[in-house]
Amino acid sequence: GENVEQHPSTLSVQEGDSAVIKCTYSDSASNYFPWYKQELGKRPQLIIDIRSNVGEKKDQRIAVTLNKTAKHFSLHITETQPEDSAVYFCAASELTGGGNKLTFGTGTQLKVEL
Amino acid sequence: DAGITQSPRHKVTETGTPVTLRCHQTENHRYMYWYRQDPGHGLRLIHYSYGVKDTDKGEVSDGYSVSRSKTEDFLLTLESATSSQTSVYFCAISAPAGYEQYFGPGTRLTVT
Numbered sequence: 001g002e003n004v005e006q007h008p009s010t011l012s013v014q015e016g017d018s019a020v021i022k023c024t025y026s027d028s029a030s031n032y033f034p035w036y037k038q039e040l041g042k043r044p045q046l047i048i049d050i051r052s053n054v055g056e057k058k059d060q061r062i063a064v065t066l067n068k069t070a071k072h073f074s075l076h077i078t079e080t081q082p083e084d085s086a087v088y089f090c091a092a093s094e095l096t097g098g099g100n101k102l103t104f105g106t107g108t109q110l111k112v113e114l
Numbered sequence: 115d116a117g118i119t120q121s122p123r124h125k126v127t128e129t130g131t132p133v134t135l136r137c138h139q140t141e142n143h144r145y146m147y148w149y150r151q152d153p154g155h156g157l158r159l160i161h162y163s164y165g166v167k168d169t170d171k172g173e174v175s176d177g178y179s180v181s182r183s184k185t186e187d188f189l190l191t192l193e194s195a196t197s198s199q200t201s202v203y204f205c206a207i208s209a210p211a212g213y214e215q216y217f218g219p220g221t222r223l224t225v226t
Contacts (some may be wrong), residue, residue: 001173006156043217044204045217046215046216049214099164101159102157104158
């Protein structure tokens with residue numbers, strides 16, 4: 001089955017700096033890569049996703065890049081703000097007609113310091 | 115937030131007792147999922163459903179069963195709860211187009 005590794009497990013940045021979180025996956029059949037943000041005590045919230053036919057996707061201060069050859073993808077957050085502090089999870093799956101069985105990384109605790 | 119509710123939101127139960135968690139959606143989405151979240155493990159898929167009465171196992175299905183008799187409800191049952199099943203349980207839904215998954219508010223289950 002799929003295995004997703006995520007690094008770093010904790011990340012501390014100064015407000016206004018950029019943050020980068022990296023994930024690797026093992027199954028070359030995976031073609032869907034979402035990122036979730038989870039605040040303490042809350043549900044995971046989908047913030048951005050990318051499919052394997054696209055190398056990069058941006059949404060305001062957030063961007064995701066995908067390298068299919070190396071089987072890794074990354075989340076980039078620019079101009080970080082205190083409200084970006086949360087746990088971020090990457091995930092991977094192979095989209096089929098039978099649903100979307102996500103395999104998650106173990107999470108990155110991002111702390112944005114004033 | 116997508117129209118997903120979970121009940122109960124918190125539960126404490128004793129080892130060996132049966133427990134049923136409910137996920138209810140108002141989005142009429144075909145696919146529903148149950149995950150558990152534990153420190154150091156992220157979220158792990160327990161079971162999922164691709165239609166009424168159509169379910170399949172996920173990564174960590176041992177000790178769990180599911181049922182889906184209506185599009186809007188997906189039930190997760192622990193037949194005989196164990197302390198290792200202490201966790202936060204999240205339900206998620208997705209529609210075929212796009213495949214984005216949206217999560218419910220979660221149920222915190224403690225097995226003593």
